[in-house]
């Protein structure tokens with residue numbers, strides 16, 4: 001999906017909501033464990049319940065890879081089930097020497113046709129560039145992450161700037177706002193506005209709303225741009241809003257509440 005198409009669905013739905021499919025077999029409602037493919041049964045119900053308000057789905061591959069081959073099959077069925085006019089993210093946090101990154105890019109853009117994949121930039125330009133060679137596909141590069149450990153490296157001084165600032169500036173020069181997004185944590189309230197001023201055009205994937213304590217208003221007040229320019233991810237706060245047979249209805253209500261908060265800004 002290209003930028004114009006993404007911006008169009010944001011405007012149509014008045015939403016920047018990305019629903020995170022962090023599907024954990026220990027957390028899904030017990031009755032689904034009777035199904036042949038419990039993870040897919042859960043995801044299918046969540047997608048049906050949220051597709052009207054979601055502009056993106058983020059499949060966190062860890063939750064599927066942990067199940068081995070079965071998990072990869074659940075993931076593929078889930079990806080195929082997502083409507084074609086909704087942006088898809090493989091949250092796989094890949095990045096390696098160039099020829100290996102080429103294989104990762106092939107995995108998540110071709111074998112499994114996602115629109116985007118999350119990428120760790122630590123190994124530098126040749127590890128990220130293979131993800132930028134596919135038309136209408138995106139690398140979503142870790143910029144300033146939501147977790148406490150982001151302080152260990154990202155917030156450290158590096159010459160006259162913080163390491164994350166150097167990463168944002170340098171990685172942005174490897175591509176364009178049409179093929180690179182950055183992950184910026186919603187929990188980094190003090191830096192959101194600054195990051196937007198550094199990168200006025202780029203889209204940001206913003207996780208950390210809900211379970212990690214971030215909120216939609218702070219993100220929208222500080223990080224929106226003229227195109228929306230953010231995808232606000234909520235995983236546990238939507239998919240585990242309920243734990244009984246009405247889990248999908250509860251997810252629908254939670255997703256709609258997030259979308260309505262967003263609509264006030266869009």
Ligand SMILES: O=C(O)c1cc(=O)[nH]c(=O)n1[C@@H]1O[C@H](COP(=O)(O)O)[C@@H](O)[C@H]1O
Nearest residue numbers: 060145146147183185207211212234235236
């Ligand atoms: O790249 C990510 O998606 C990501 C980056 C980051 O800085 N923080 C972060 O929480 N994430 C992911 O975003 C999701 C957040 O989930 P919830 O806290 O349940 O909404 C998880 O899939 C995390 O792996």
